[in-house]
Amino acid sequence: MASDSEKTDAQRKRASDKAEQILQGATQVFLAQGYDRTSMDRVAKTAGVSKQTLYAYFSDKQALFEALVARMAKQRFQGAFADESLDGNPDAVLPPLIQQGLASLAQDTEYHDFIRIMIGESKRFPDLIQTFFSNVTLPTIETIRHYLESQPELDIPDAEATAHILLGALVFYMLTQEVMGGRDILPMSQDRLSASLIHLLGVSKSSSSEND
Amino acid sequence: MASDSEKTDAQRKRASDKAEQILQGATQVFLAQGYDRTSMDRVAKTAGVSKQTLYAYFSDKQALFEALVARMAKQRFQGAFADESLDGNPDAVLPPLIQQGLASLAQDTEYHDFIRIMIGESKRFPDLIQTFFSNVTLPTIETIRHYLESQPELDIPDAEATAHILLGALVFYMLTQEVMGGRDILPMSQDRLSASLIHLLGVSKSSSSEND
């Protein structure tokens, strides 16, 4: 009957919605509690579905977690400051890039939770780390590297290694200050860090360039 | 009398030995399995004591973990490259410092496990992070900062922020390569990283003592 086909269409459309709905609830719970302390009961309740529905979409806890990580990684892929194609002279490009990168890393508390669980479970789920690296870290490194290579005046002999250093400084800041909560015992401001990074890269804020 | 005091001494001596024995076993299990997946049963078995003895020395799982972290942090405090008082000109001091720091960070697999669990559980046990920071990270930062401040020729306007950057680059390398196992997907050698760090700091490599 008509109601039958309508129902089928509605279900098909809702199928991906249900998966999304589950993943959103799961994300909340996993990021707040960590992998082991997250129960499927609570995921089902938070997502507003029954456990049967939950297990219909995801075969077990591990599969759910894997889908969650893949989703977060893809989300980051288009959200990070990795997609902007950079050009223009360093004096104009690097300071805002560093400041905005640092600010966005420092602000995103959901990302802090994600990083915490990624590192914490990296030994147990090595494949997930590959997903994360290839979707998030590697594109970021490549973007920075490409820009550094395009600016010979920066005099950077190894752009890839320098990209690791640059990103490393930003990530370490996020880790100590936000992910691990060391603001009080290791105080450091975003401004001081970015100013020192810019200084190390040899970017002059004025027009003079003093090279030997 | 004599036997009495002897017995008391022996017991007292054995008390700390037992605690040490338990902590060593606990360290093995916690670092390999993570906090939640570590069972007190297995800790007792690994340490070679009964569960009763285990609970006689440590009131519960959390207390055991706290003692373990405090012990590891103190161990690191005297083991890190933070205790050497540095001086001498940067061309001679910085390259070996960076290379050796990087090498020791990259080699110590027990430390990688420790870092993984510290970050993973940092939200649940924020006090332990303070222990770790004040015993390990802060002294390291201070040592680097003090040296950078003592060398005006490096032209570093903010030694503390620069110490964060320097340490951050090393720690990020250890995290991506070893802790999270990204060697294959984010390949980077210690030599390239340290060379680029040295280059960024503006140290001339004229004093290279290596043969290649």
Next chain:
DNA sequence: GTCTATAACCGGATAGAC
């Protein structure tokens, strides 16, 4: 008296069934 060995208690979690 302290350590060992073992078992019991209790909550909770996965997974699946009604």
Next chain:
DNA sequence: GTCTATCCGGTTATAGAC
């Protein structure tokens, strides 16, 4: 959506052994 089978882990209690 509840209910249940099954299992596992933290913790405590009961044995006996040195």
